[in-house]
Amino acid sequence: MRIDIGGVRLYFDVEGAGLVPDGAAMAERPVVVALHGGPGADHSLFKPVLGRATEFAQVVYLDQRGSGRSDVSEPALWTWERWADDVVDFCDALGIDDPVLLGTSSGGWVALTVAHRHPERVRGVVLDSVMPGPAEERLEVFERLGGAKARDIARRYWGGEDVQDDWERVCLPLYSRRPDGAPEARDRLARIRWNRDVIEHFRRSLAGAFDPWPYLERIVRPVLVLNGEDDPVATVSAARKLAEALPEGTAELHVLPATGHGVFREDPDRAVALLRDFVGRTAARG
Known part of the structure; x- marks a missing residue:
């Protein structure tokens, strides 16, 4: 489905019921809005794993401006602020009042930007494999996992x-650090509708423009930080730094052992269980 947001058609998909029978009434389920990474990839990165969350929430997948099946728009509008504001405008248009935002990789950058630009508009935020570590640390992880050749290619890239x-x-x-080698990875990558121009824009300018640190004090909702122990991009030290920098009482950090980048793909059982618990607690808070 597509919806017009300020002249740009954004593609979205919905999985799970928003209202479920509960005795003589219909109970409203929490809404999880899933924000893909890349940037320039699409929501298919979450499927089919995040479908498990429909046992306790309605899941709304959004292809961000310039990505997947959404309109390309203009490169000048491929910014963290515009993507974040698109999420809020999208939720307003669909009547989603207090979603839990779930962002993976660069989608977590968008979710984090929403949380500090529009702190009252979310119920909670889940950040999966989000914060990149220092360049030298990332290169060291690549070398540990793939040798000197991997380090050199990453440095050049x-x-x-x-x-x-x-x-x-x-x-x-x-x-990926999955012991089975993530056999579905090839098919998952083939399913993605990439916009390579967005990736290049990110690599050459957007990555350096992301600086949430001065604004973290504005965040007022709970934040669940998930990170893989062996993530070569979003390193554990960076996840800890983020959790410690968030306002007191808002952050909860889980580091998953023997796990790479994207914990919902790498360890879906534990990731979905942590999401279930987090969504339940944020719903109880109202």
Whole structure:
């Protein structure tokens, strides 16, 4: 489905009921709005794992402006602020008053931006594999997981060199630490509708423009931070730094052992269980 938000058509999908029978009444379930990473990927990254959450919530998937099946819009509007405001405008248009935002990787950057720009508009925020560590630390993890060759390709890729093929062949497989080698990974990547221009825009300018640290004190809702122990991009030290910098009493950090980038794909059983508990507690708070 698509909806017009300020002249831009955003694609979204819905899984699970918003209202369920509860005796003589209909009970309203919490809404989880899922924000994909990339940037420039699409919501298919969450499927089918996040479908498990329909046991306790309605899940709304959103392709961000410029990504997936949404309108490309203008590169000048591919910004963290515009993407965050799109989420709020989208929720307003659909009458979603207090969603739990779930952002993976760069989608977590969007969710975090919503949380400090519009602190009263969310019930809670789930940040999955979000905060990148210092460059040298990330390179060290790549070298530990894939040797000197992986380190060199990552260094060149982040330095702006045109090594996309090497990056996808050598480095991307290191994102996963699943013992079975994530056999569905090839199909999952093939399903994505990529906008490579957004990725390049991110790599060359947007990544350096993300600076949430001065605004974290504005966040007033609970934040669940999830991170893989062996994530070569969103490192554990960076996740801890983020959790410690959030206002007292708002942050909860879980580091999943033997887990790479994207905990809902890497350890779906534990990730969904943590989400269930978090959504339940935020719903109890009202």
